[in-house]
Amino acid sequence: MSNNNADVILKVEELKMYFPIYRGVFQRQVGAVRAVDGVSFNVYRGETLGLVGESGCGKSTVARTILQLYKATDGNVYFENVELMKLRGEELRQMRRKMQMIFQDPYASLNPRMTVEQIVGEPLIVHSAATGKEVQERVEHLLELVGLNPAFATRYPHEFSGGQRQRIGVARALALQPSFIVCDEPISALDVSIQAQVVNLLEELQEQFNLTYLFIAHDLSMVRHISRHVAVMYLGVIVELTTRDELYLNPLHPYTQALLSAVPVPDPEVDVQHKRVILEGDVPSPANPPSGCRFRTRCPIAESICAESRPEFREVKPGHFVACHLVK
Amino acid sequence: MVTNNEKLLKVEKLVLHFRTTVGAVQAVDGVDFSLTSNRAVVILGESGCGKTSLAKAILRLLPRNVGEYSGKVYLNGTDVMAFNDEEFRQNVRWVGMSLVPQAAMNSLNPVIRVGDQVAEPAMIHLGVKKEEALNLAKQMFQHVGVPVDFLVRYPFELSGGMRQRVAIAMALVTSPSLIVLDEPTSALDLLTQANIFNVLKRIKKELGTSFILITHDIATSSELADEVAIMYAGQIVETGNAKQFFPAPLHPYAQMLMASVPRLRADQDPEFITGQPPSLINLPTSCRFAPRCPKRFEKCEQDPPVIEKEGRKVKCWLYA
Numbered sequence: 001m002s003n004n005n006a007d008v009i010l011k012v013e014e015l016k017m018y019f020p021i022y023r024g025v026f027q028r029q030v031g032a033v034r035a036v037d038g039v040s041f042n043v044y045r046g047e048t049l050g051l052v053g054e055s056g057c058g059k060s061t062v063a064r065t066i067l068q069l070y071k072a073t074d075g076n077v078y079f080e081n082v083e084l085m086k087l088r089g090e091e092l093r094q095m096r097r098k099m100q101m102i103f104q105d106p107y108a109s110l111n112p113r114m115t116v117e118q119i120v121g122e123p124l125i126v127h128s129a130a131t132g133k134e135v136q137e138r139v140e141h142l143l144e145l146v147g148l149n150p151a152f153a154t155r156y157p158h159e160f161s162g163g164q165r166q167r168i169g170v171a172r173a174l175a176l177q178p179s180f181i182v183c184d185e186p187i188s189a190l191d192v193s194i195q196a197q198v199v200n201l202l203e204e205l206q207e208q209f210n211l212t213y214l215f216i217a218h219d220l221s222m223v224r225h226i227s228r229h230v231a232v233m234y235l236g237v238i239v240e241l242t243t244r245d246e247l248y249l250n251p252l253h254p255y256t257q258a259l260l261s262a263v264p265v266p267d268p269e270v271d272v273q274h275k276r277v278i279l280e281g282d283v284p285s286p287a288n289p290p291s292g293c294r295f296r297t298r299c300p301i302a303e304s305i306c307a308e309s310r311p312e313f314r315e316v317k318p319g320h321f322v323a324c325h326l327v328k
Numbered sequence: 329m330v331t332n333n334e335k336l337l338k339v340e341k342l343v344l345h346f347r348t349t350v351g352a353v354q355a356v357d358g359v360d361f362s363l364t365s366n367r368a369v370v371i372l373g374e375s376g377c378g379k380t381s382l383a384k385a386i387l388r389l390l391p392r393n394v395g396e397y398s399g400k401v402y403l404n405g406t407d408v409m410a411f412n413d414e415e416f417r418q419n420v421r422w423v424g425m426s427l428v429p430q431a432a433m434n435s436l437n438p439v440i441r442v443g444d445q446v447a448e449p450a451m452i453h454l455g456v457k458k459e460e461a462l463n464l465a466k467q468m469f470q471h472v473g474v475p476v477d478f479l480v481r482y483p484f485e486l487s488g489g490m491r492q493r494v495a496i497a498m499a500l501v502t503s504p505s506l507i508v509l510d511e512p513t514s515a516l517d518l519l520t521q522a523n524i525f526n527v528l529k530r531i532k533k534e535l536g537t538s539f540i541l542i543t544h545d546i547a548t549s550s551e552l553a554d555e556v557a558i559m560y561a562g563q564i565v566e567t568g569n570a571k572q573f574f575p576a577p578l579h580p581y582a583q584m585l586m587a588s589v590p591r592l593r594a595d596q597d598p599e600f601i602t603g604q605p606p607s608l609i610n611l612p613t614s615c616r617f618a619p620r621c622p623k624r625f626e627k628c629e630q631d632p633p634v635i636e637k638e639g640r641k642v643k644c645w646l647y648a
Contacts, residue, residue, distance in 0.1 A: 054517040054518070054519060054520075055517055161604045162375075163604070191374045191375055191544060192544060192545070192546065192585070192588050192589055193374050193584065193585055193588045193600060193601040194588075194600050194601065194604075195588065195590070195598070195600070196588055196590070196597070196598040196599055196600035197600040199598075200597075200600070218517060218518060219518075219590070220518070220592060221547075221589075221590035221591060221592040222590045222598075224590070224592060225590055225597060225598065248592070248593075258519065259518060259519065260592070262518045262519050262521070262522040263518065263547075263592045264521075264522075264545075264547040264548040264550065264551060265547060265550070265591075265592070265593075266546050266547040266550045266574055266586060266589050267550060267574045267575060276522065278519075278522060278523060278526060279519050279523075280523075282487040282489065282490070282520075
């Protein structure tokens with residue numbers, strides 16, 4: 001990216017993650033699901049990168065591969081200038097303290113048989129960051145940070161509402177004082193009336209601790225509120241990456257344009273006026289993606305060149321990257 | 329007797345309580361609304377405020393632990409609440425109104441071909457032969473935009489959006505005048521959502537079907553809505569014409585709900601409603617929204633009446 005003087009905390013280069021498909025009695029590998037197929041981007045310290053796309057396009061796989069929860073097929077991930085793929089054992093474990101994750105479903109990501117204190121305190125104990133009485137104090141402090149009453153520490157997850165549960169998930173992610181947090185659709189399971197609560201909390205914490213977020217979502221309007229840069233993914237590749245304002249005002253890739261036009265406006269009058277690009281069909285299978293540009297099968301402006309070669313992910317304007325043959 | 333001829337559906341004082349060991353869950357507690365032919369009403373509210381129970385009460389799809397179930401539901405002027413279960417099954421469900429259940433895409437039988445599943449209600453409720461029913465299913469597939477060669481496929485061979493369309497086709501096959509859609513798009517992607525709503529709009533235009541759309545997705549619902557009803561803690565707190573409602577909701581709850589929707593093309597930050605909806609077991613005697621309401625005053629200690637204002641109805645003391 002052009003902005004060289006900014007502090008790059010995470011650098012992802014040509015990341016690939018293929019999941020093998022096995023068939024037959026001998027479990028021979030017959031193919032691969034190309035969940036992530038050559039993704040590169042930078043994340044700057046203290047900012048939020050939004051990652052958007054339809055389900056099944058590989059957003060979560062990118063995040064998990066970065067966190068070394070999967071062993072990447074190819075590519076490099078540098079976190080604070082350390083090459084994560086080369087780390088093993090204790091070194092990797094120490095690195096994990098700095099990279100945490102907030103999960104999508106606050107109903108499924110908290111163990112129902114553990115109290116809040118055990119849930120939030122577990123990372124501290126696992127990483128020997130605190131012992132005995134200290135754990136309890138840290139947990140109370142963390143609960144206060146996320147706006148929960150510390151007296152709730154002895155309660156179980158089922159005693160909380162969805163928004164409160166997601167706060168518990170945030171407190172757990174903060175326990176080891178990480179510098180980078182992956183937020184994997186943290187609000188999509190919540191009612192719209194409380195989504196802003198969680199987003200505001202994440203923003204406050206970011207300011208307070210200079211946190212860096214990778215914010216995964218399919219809700220473009222919420223991403224606009226929290227991100228500085230936004231990357232749009234389609235079928236395992238990033239098709240467009242630029243600053244938030246540039247993306248929303250001047251989307252160049254036809255897929256981004258379609259996504260933006262599909263965002264509903266809660267006003268019937270406005271809705272009638274704005275023109276929608278409706279894409280027909282479904283996302284093709286990542287086990288057998290189309291040749292050339294992966295979006296061409298649904299693209300309203302596709303030409304013959306789109307089937308022949310894969311479009312290069314290039315900078316068409318300063319800070320505006322697009323993978324499309326037809327964007328000048 | 330008052331005739332309800334011009335109304336397709338009229339719901340009066342509908343009550344559905346569930347018995348539990350800790351007390352009655354007042355999921356639907358005196359709901360009134362009506363709908364004219366070829367219109368769509370959207371029922372909006374947070375989770376746990378009784379929206380799905382309202383759908384079940386209208387279609388009489390009740391679980392075993394029903395406590396109180398009363399009120400009137402007029403369909404084309406006939407009080408269908410007076411029917412016994414068998415009459416209701418024969419004359420109302422599927423034929424008069426049908427349901428697209430929540431997570432409809434997962435409600436298909438995995439071991440039966442989708443064409444046969446769509447044809448089944450037609451065979452049972454319209455008494456037609458299988459061949460004719462399959463023919464009807466084929467027509468419905470065309471209406472909802474599923475390729476007709478999908479008739480012989482199994483649900484797992486279809487994507488989520490296609491399965492949702494199949495579920496809608498199944499609700500349409502008996503040509504009911506009203507379809508109740510319970511969260512039809514909440515598990516689907518943005519682009520698929522837009523496609524499903526286009527299908528619904530087309531059906532409304534081509535077949536003249538009316539819809540009750542139950543959802544918490546305010547922004548998407550505005551596309552189809554003619555009327556809006558806001559539900560909170562088992563009651564309807566505001567009803568009105570969609571064109572009037574969306575730019576200027578009246579009830580404080582509706583206003584806050586609208587303000588919490590993130591806007592793509594506006595710079596104001598979305599807001600949130602503090603607290604959560606009350607438990608439906610021990611409901612306060614005051615206005616049910618009062619504990620979370622920023623505009624509450626002394627009068628809110630009492631249950632507010634429904635007040636008519638410019639053709640809209642709102643249950644709030646602010647307008648008394």
